[in-house]
Every structure is written in structure tokens, then in C-alpha cells.
Amino acid sequence: MIGRDKELRSWQLHVQARFSRGFTLDLSIESDTRPLVLIGPNGSGKSTTLRLLASALNTSSIEMQNVKVCFQFDQEVLELKDVRPHARGIAWLPQNASVFPHLSVLENLRFGHDVQHQTIEQKVLEEKLEELGLHADQQGRELSGGEARKLALARALITPHHLLLLDEPLANLDPIARQELSKMIRHAPSAVVLATHDIRLVESLEMPRVVALHRGAPFFDGSLSELRAASIARSRSDAMIQAEHQRFLRAFVA
């Protein structure tokens, strides 16, 4: 992994992409390492943005892409273009459970360390297992939906990385699991980018910055309270172009 012993200070993302289904994405984000939320309705491009960041897209569906990701460590700025995807330190969790079904809970947890030839202390693993309340030898395929999500998140968190991408991490979970996962996300040691369509999640996680997307383009960037204010201010505006955003904002903030 690049910059293994360095601390990420900030990151930048510039994306322009056109997909064969006619969808276009045009987005620039610069951020320090505080958590950031991409919010928007289904089909607004949140998941696709995370997938582009994680190189988790089948390239045959992309007609044109211009993706630039930069990491800034202390003084040095690094463009990730020439860094192979698995060496970038961008951990990604898709919407559906991503536990490896044929590996045990323990093997899942230490997967990142194993493939990066890193050692991890037995004690750390044991503590994590206890925290998760899972048995080390249980197979990934035997876990419930909530258990699998917790394990996948814990696995990403203990694996060395700079940026953690979470796609709807709390969707379809019971309240207890939501609470446990929220706690893990709040205490994440790395920069988190979270995609969701659920504004309550932004509130409960106290995420400081929200970028709202609509049809592949950002139309709002600020804090949650500013998002609320914007939805009121815009509701007084007559501009046609904002009508759709307005409806969308109202629906979310209401």
C-alpha cells in the first residue's frame, strides 16, 4: 500500500464519466480527513462515485472516464493514476454483504493483513472477535445479514487503509445492529466517505459535511444545517432549474 507509514492529510476527487446507459457523472470533491456524506436519491450517482474511487466497476459499461484521485500526505501530494487499485489503500464496502463466504470469521478479519503480508497481533484479533460477538471458526456463509455487515466493516477498519468508502452501510438492518455499526463508523480512524439516501443517518452519525448529488452532479455542499436552510431558501426561488432540486431537498429534509 502506498504511504503505509504516512498520515493522510487530505484527498481530492475529480470525476467525469459517461456510461453506456446514458448516465453522466461530473463531480469534484476536495476534503480533509473528516467524514463526508454523499447524499442523493437512487440513481443520483453516489454508488457509482464510490465504485469509481474503488476501481470496482466493469469498465465495459463506461464510455468515457476521466477520474483523478489525489492523496496528500504531510507535504507530498500523490496522484493515484499510476498506483494499482489494490495498492491505493482505498477500502470499499458495497451495499450487499461482502463477507467471503468460504472463509471463517477469523480468516475474514485478517484477510487484508494476510494479502498485504502484514502481521497482526493475536490479541487485537481476539479483542475484535469479542467486540463483534462472533466465533472465530464460524464460516462467512453461516452469518446473518447483520453479523456479516458488522464483520465486513470490522475487517475494513482493521485493514491498513487511508480512505474508507461505505455504501449504504446501515440499510436493512435492525435497530440494534444499526446502533453497533454507527458506533464503529463514528470511531473509524481513517477518512470515511459514506453514500446514503437516508438523511436520518447523517443526523445520527453527526457527519460534518454533506454533498448532495442529483443526476450525477452535485448541487449542494455544506453542513447539515446549511442543507436545511438551503431547502427553505430555494423553496422561495422561482428558477425552473432548481425546481427539481427543491422537490428533492424538501422530500429529504421534511
Place this chain on the structure above:
Amino acid sequence: MTRGASVALLGIPILALVGIPLMGLFVSSSPNELSDAFRNPALFPSIWLSLWTSTLSALLLVFSGTPLAYWLARSPSRLAWVVERVVQIPILLPPAVIGVALLIAFGRSGPLGGLGLPFSSSAVIVAQSVVAAPFYILGAKAAFTKVEPDLLYVAQSLGASPQKAFRRIGLPIAVPGLILALTLAWSRALGEFGATLLFAGNLSGRTQTMPLAILSAFESDLDLAIALSLIFVCLALAFLVGIRRIAE
């Protein structure tokens, strides 16, 4: 009677069609004929030839067919579509047609005539491989298709190179399906008859596999053919059970 059991009754005709002839083999062969069959000089060479040629065919399919199947499962290209249709063709053709086609390709005046393949043990392997290929490749493709691409991306996002992600995630998840496909293909190679007869001939010790030995026996001595068939059935059963064991 539960609904499941009454639905299962519909299966009786096909079960009878498969089961009764097999039982007939057991009933109609006497111990005397069996011991005659075991003394038949063609028996052990043909069993041995069947075993090693089908094993080599299976190995060839695993080494060359597995990467091809993986590509077919992953590539959305037009070329992959065409290749898959080509791979499917041997299932549709009578094995005799495959035998004739192989003779044309590998015969003395054919494009691959220089290899001197026809009527050799290698020809047996080629015939078996061609006939069994679709069973392995299409089965393996189905096994790879079931591996969620997202799991491989997740593995990469945790630091695994694409090769490592395949070795540690994609391949192990597909293995049960690959073994099933291999069992089918191997069984098909073991029972191969038509293409082998035309392309490799029926030469005792060189190209006479078990199915061909049964044909030869059938032409002269029906009782011997029955006894050989019975031995083949037992071998096939042992083989199936053995593969299951290894797979588990």
C-alpha cells in the same frame, strides 16, 4: 401422502427406464460368465487404457478449459459469445460426426496431418477431450458466473492483487461447481464411443477403451458383452463415489 411424495411419483417412469436395464445386467450375468470375462485378455488393457486416457483428457480440460471458462464468465464481448457457441457445438453433434471431423483435420491430407494422430492412443485422448469439453467448460463457466464480481473488488480494496483475489476468493468459491463439471466431463470421456471408434479405431491395447471392448465382445459373444458391461457399471459407480470423496 404429502404433495412432495405424489409429485415424485411422476418420476417413476424415468427411474424405471434407467434402473431396470441396469438391474438386468446384474440379473442376467452368472458368476461363470463373469470369471470368463475376467480371463478375457482384452479386459485389463481396455480398463487401463480407459482410465489413463480419460484422466489425461480431464487434466487437459482442467488446465486449458478453466481459464477459458473464466474468461467466458467475465467477458461481455461479442468474441466471448461466439467462442461459447463454438464450445457448445460438440454437445449438439452425434459423436460420429466429431470422429469424421477429427479424421479430416488430423488425417494424412488434413491441415494437422503431420502429427500422425489417427489410430493412436493420443487420438483417443483428443476424441474424448473434444466430446467432453462442453460439459466441463460450460459447467465451469456457470461456476465462475456465480462468483460475485463485487467480492473480488472488495478483496482488491483490502489489498489483494487481482491474481491474489482470484486465487483466494474467486477460485475457492467456484471449486464445488468446477468439481461437478469435471465429474460430468470425466464420465463423458470415460464412456466415449463414437468419435473414438472413427478417429482412433478399435485396436486392442492401443485404442480399445472399455466401451469399444464391449462392442467387440458384443459382435462375437453376447454373454461376454453383458459381463464386461457389468464390470463397467461397477467401475463407473466406484469412480463417482471416489470423486465425491475427494471433493469432500
